[in-house]
Amino acid sequence: MKLMPKLLASAALAAGLALPVAAQDDPFQVGFIYIGTPGDYGWTYEHDQGRLAVEAHFGDRVETVFLENVPEGADAERAITQMILGGADMVFTTSFGYGEATNAVAAQFPDVYFEHATGYLREHPNVSTYNARFYEGRAVLGHIAGQMTESNIIGYIGSYPIPEVIQGINSAFLHAREVNPDVEMRVVWTYTWFDPAVEADAAQALIDAGVDVLMQHTDSTAPQTVAQEAGIISFGQASDMIQFAPLPRVASIIDNWAPYYIRRVGEAMDGTWTQSDIWEGIDTGMVVIGEMTDAIPEDVRASAQAMIDAIGAGEYHPFTGPINRQDGTAWLAEGEVADDGTLAGMMFYVEGMTGDIPN
Amino acid sequence: MIIDPVTLIVALITVATPVLLAAIGELVVEKSGVLNLGVEGMMIMGAVCGFITAQQTGSVALAFAAGMGGGMALALVFAVLTQVLMANQVASGLALTLFGLGLAALLGAGYSGLPVPSVTRPFPEALRDIPVAGPILFSHSILIYIAIGIVAAVWYVLTRTRIGLVIRAVGENHDAAHALGYKVVRIRFATILFGGACAGLGGAFLSVVRVQNWFDGMTAGAGWIALALVVFASWKPWRVLLGAWLFGGIAALQLRLQAADVGVPVALLDASPYIVTIVVLVIISSDRRRAALNAPAALGRVFHASS
Structure with a gap:
């Protein structure tokens, strides 16, 4: 598992911000956990396209970080936690096997929004799941x-x-x-x-x-x-x-995850985010x-x-x-x-x- | 539906080649008394260097050379660590695998999905069209013939030449070889580099010929199978070839059984190469005298000239 420079930078930033955080000026940080790398030109590539779309849509108001090659299981829990300690306000976990880890971390950070792809576990009110038809x-x-x-x-x-x-x-x-x-x-x-x-x-x-x-x-x-x-x-x-x-x-x-990611990040930012279980297809353009x-x-x-x-x-x-x-x-x-x-x-x-x- | 044996044999030869190349290199390394567990790391370095070179230069020959170079560069690190600095071989080899996987991912970033030149096949269309023998003997890419040539060369050098005798002597008892005046460290440097070149070539075959693309972690454990194969073959070159084809054959067969709708337990077939390896290990170790004859006696031991 590799720590991307962006995340390192933001982790360093978070460490430096031991002073009271001015929530108004702070960009909303969105983290992504990848099972592979964006270079697969398949599954993870599309999630990363969604991440880039979020960046393009919200500009300076949002900052994104990602971790690639995160194994499913206990290691994922550590990776998600690390991401949140680095300042993430919202985390998308993009593989089926991250379900339990996502929910375990969600219990510890009730103020962080969690979105788990292709999963079904929503044990806490701050966890949503989404999948495509x-x-x-x-x-x-x-x-x-x-x-x-x-x-x-x-x-x-x-x-x-x-x-x-x-x-x-x-x-x-x-x-x-x-x-x-x-x-x-x-x-x-x-x-x-x-x-x-x-x-x-x-x-x-x-x-x-x-x-x-x-x-x-x-x-x-x-x-x-x-x-x-x-x-x-x-x-x-x-x-x-x-x-x-x-x-x-x-x-x-x-x-095509981009529209969903933009919608959910927007909802989280203006406080209208609620728990949901999304299964969309050709109708909304997810497929x-x-x-x-x-x-x-x-x-x-x-x-x-x-x-x-x-x-x-x-x-x-x-x-x-x-x-x-x-x-x-x-x-x-x-x-x-x-x-x-x-x-x-x-x-x-x-x-x-x-x-x-x-x- | 019956499985076509001709296409099965063609497929298993292709499937087996990366592992075969890595294993024959590792065999020479182990014959000289060095255990390099970094095969996986050297393979993936070969895969990424080969792919980048093929993409940049359009030359397959250069790509294979670069693959060998990538594997050798990593092998050189291992050689310096274990032969000069006398580090533990097992730990250094494992570190080499992790380092190779990470470095390859870094080098290969941005190269996924780019086109590479196709690899020429040495034999003309007419030969390939001969029924049965044509596809099996003449339809492959050049590297597959080179791989078999390397096996033959390794067998000849190790068993029929003075250099081979010296390599084996170093692997059996480095102190005695040293006392006779052979440069133990220098010989092991050479074999480690040869092992790196072979593993790198195997990796380059994977990325340039077989998959024709670069992905992070694309060797997916082939290096470890190569290590198992050397033990399975009890350090005999032709048995490495047989073992590679057997392992490749099982992999190719199980996919074909599925494609033919034959209800076979896939998990069992997938596990069978490892089961076979364990069985062979048990058989080998049941006869202590034979095991001692086959495994290089100084395998994995650190050599220090003054000790």
Whole structure:
């Protein structure tokens, strides 16, 4: 874990300010805890873009600090505490595994605002959680993938078998099947969010199994490189990965945290911040579909855009019945829409998926 | 669905190469009686130096040279610490890994995602198109053939030449070698640098050929597997090659089993290289005489000319 110069500077500043603090002139300090580095061009990169957007939006009124490569677990607690002692008034902890550490520190600092990404633990009134409806974006990618595959086998690199990832697989598969009844989906689990070598190997394994469209739910661009060499199609993940456009990357699913970060920092500054559990998608722009390249046929682009618009307008939910579970039992009846509780705990495949979810 | 053995073999050779390079270098280091636990740090330095050079110069050959240079620079620090200042080798090696990871992150900041030149394949398209033999023998990048060449060279030098005999003598009993007039420190300096160059080359292969990108911490423990591999191979060069392919094969196979929808316990397969290493260690250590024959007797011991 590296202490960034900015944080060092602010820590030194805080140490020097042993005199009474003039709250009026002090910039509001916002801290970010990162699981990786902004250089991953994926997950952490997008959180860092959100941080920069906060800086750009509030100018001198806000100061931001961040810590990168913070391991999940006990070390995170120390890192968050250190950040607050350095003067942070608000902390965003940007990985699922920081949940317990965030709440433990929140108990000690009731005046500091905490925002935990993709989590569910809100044990104290100063802790909020936020997440994006990634499955909405996956539906659009599945819609495109189903029409672009020629081998009728779509590959999916999964990180860990947790509900958030399984939602994405199911959503992508349902919408690929909808436009292409012959489509199959093959899933490889890497058991890591970020290991470029393993991600590249997983991509190669899928390609060798006949996959010609590749989706990923891991953080690095390594699978894109493999897809490019193999001449198949891929989708950017977490960030736009536009450097791989127009091929292999034909579209992407972007986690756009900036509007949320600006909104919450603003609320914290003017005292209107309240605890919340946010789960937003295409409607508020938290999930964005990156530019669809010319490699996608025009009619497919048009129908994909129509789906984006329908989801954004709240007219279409990607999990709308009839949908059966993998074992053939009914899950959603005709026209029924999945409730958030079931989605948040989704540990089953939908009908038509051939593999098993490892436990 | 059945797994295609040809693509499996092609994949496992690629997967195994970074670890193979690092392990064959470490084997020579350990044969001279030095235990360098800094393989991971030297690999990542090679990865970052190789990537930056490839990006800046557009030359793959220079990138590999820079990767070796990066690994050697870090190895030099280790050599000075352990051979001149006589620091503890285990502690210095661990420090080297931590230092290498941090320094590489610093050097590589801002380079992620930049394009690198593609690596040429030495054999023509016609050879690669031969069924079965073509992909397995002729489809790889040049560095994979170099890696196998290094294994052969290490085997030849260690077992068939005078230099190899001297290196082994230093590793078995540095006091006796010193008494015979061999420059123990100088020889160990050379082997440590060779180990650094190999580890750096392995790292450069990872960033320039396999992933074609730079990420912090991208070696993700490959250096530690290389260290295990040397023990697994009981300090024999060809066994390092076999072991690397076995480990690589398991990694490549488990991903393919998943891709083929074969219900296998992934965690068990992932752990299997380590289980195999433990089994081999148990078998080796069950025969004390053989273990003593294989492990360099002076491994990890500090040499002081006056002692």
